Amino acid sequence: MTNDSAPPALLRGIDRAAFSTAFSLRLRAAGIAVGFSSIEAFARALSLRAPDSLSRLYWTARISLVHRMADLELFDAVFAAVFDDAVLSLDPNARRRSLASDTPDPDLPFAVPATADSQAGGGGLPWITRPSVVGAETDPEAPVGLPELLPSDVEALADVPFEELDPADLALLRRWIESALDEWPTRRSRRLAWHHSGRRIAMRATLAQARRTGWESIELVRVRPTRKRRRLVMVCDVSQSMQAQTTAYLHLMRAAVLSADAEVFAFGTALTRLTPVIAHRSPSVAIELATAKVNDRFGGTRIASNLRALLASHHGGATRGAVVIIASDGWDSDDPAALAAVMARLRRRAHRVIWMNPRAAAPGFEPLVGAMAAALPHCDELLPAHNLRALAGVIAAIGRAS
Template identity: 45%
Template structure:
């Protein structure tokens, strides 16, 4: 098979990612595996501009209403392209032409000027401003319809967007933390030599030791205990946190995660959220939590979790508490409960969506009493905040 000559010398992966980024910025719904399929299609048919057009349209466009926006972005990117190694944006600027996509902006707010055909570009949102902006970038695995809204609070999302976020959380859940066990397994990069297995392997080489069998400590997923505040002050974030708790419960490789919700009393939601259907799981969870959107008894809820029948699940686990810190009980109750919780858990992570406000200060007495016992304090009020939570848990 002859090598296609149209895109010779072009970084096809960078081309696919850049084109998908421009299409998403224009409002086109591009699937997560669309760029990979586009690269595969370019390897088969890329001899003419028409071939590239249909390869991109069939792999990157999933809705009929996105075709006009796709044609506009594609026409600007590949207009008057004579050589495959000639960036279109450079030719357009040299000729002094006005881009047909003028006014189109990407996720970082920069004006679209063309495709980086010769340089690799990271698949992160806001890649054009990655060198000047120190903010956390959201991976390209984020749903395309939500990438441009990564920094918006969850209270601005509708039910359909929350359902998409739930699916994304379920796919991202394998990034949860791990722990080292006492058992060992073979590994080429292990530091300890297994003498028994090394001598057994030397039987095939005349009892001459040729290969050293090395081992390392085996790793297992660390248990996560999630405690979510479902009181009225947390109402805009409860749905997303329920999706997050469901992502914990449905993972088959998780070390028996435990999920609890509280408002005026503590309720175990692990069996209800274990259903494969997100709608059924959330409906069951809402039915079990009879006191949702009511008052808040944060201190007694944490105390019930520590001294209850499921308190042993906290030993060596990562305890994640999602609450804004408001409590109807004295702060001394929460402080005593957090002291016992910190003595059992490996790490304590507190999610407070109110902490995203500029100049946030924990004025609530209960929140101030709990902070000394927390290892990580995050807002987790947006998709970017959830990605930061994943990085902290994976660390």
């Protein structure tokens, strides 16, 4: 150790192995997956040089124990809980937090952020910006700016159970998707596969072949780029006005994730990524998990700002060259002009945009609702989606998208 003359170290004379294990267990209890090799790295890092400040301890622990950006907030919370609050205010993580939320924005006439997006601006300072993550359930301030969008009895409504679809129907949904996969639009990938009319010659394979003929290459092995199915991205409106269709749509999204490796999102007032939870083996558990994750179900709708959040998030890359399906009735509390702008952007990024609307089947339906009228020029297709049969039509439309 090199710190004999250094200022008094924190954690002097403690068992480092026990300390790092205990702290890691604390993190694990809070829900951060900490592997044993990380604990080992942490203990080794501590033994290199005993931390003489909380900030040094913070960075050492964070870099060796946390492995994903989504866990950082949880880590900060556990770290703050374990180590003294009074000292923590000097700490970079505490500093960052105060910049992100407490500092009032000098340029705004009011302190409450209008949307979750503007809050990502970093509370008045240009570069301390943690980008808003998809699934803003950790963001209790966001709805504060828009109380009129949330019905007063969200809590009660959120308890309304999803009605069950027939298991046979669910199987049907998956079968439909699987049969549509053959006609799915594709794009050229950079991978190469053997093909007799390929333009390139695979040297490795050719030489391996030549081995059998006394190192005389009689047959050239040709390869060409493979084609890859385009990704399917589904964005589903789960607001109040969509209540009757939500379960069916969630099942459709689950089928799409399981059978076609789709990326799925739900939104009401805020956007939530559902892909990981909805893939659960049991349909009922999957829907339950998804419902629990979407905490603003049956609230208001903000289509434009949610689509914008999707494009801006790091999952926005998934929409590039993809088939994007938006499921919504088009009742939007955002400005139609904003929706038109974001749809134009989405259209440029995606291969094909399909809008499924449960009301489109009603006799005399015309897309005159402000938002729907604004979005329509940027959609390739507007399809009805009021019953199971109509969903089959939507799935078939993906195949036509090539």
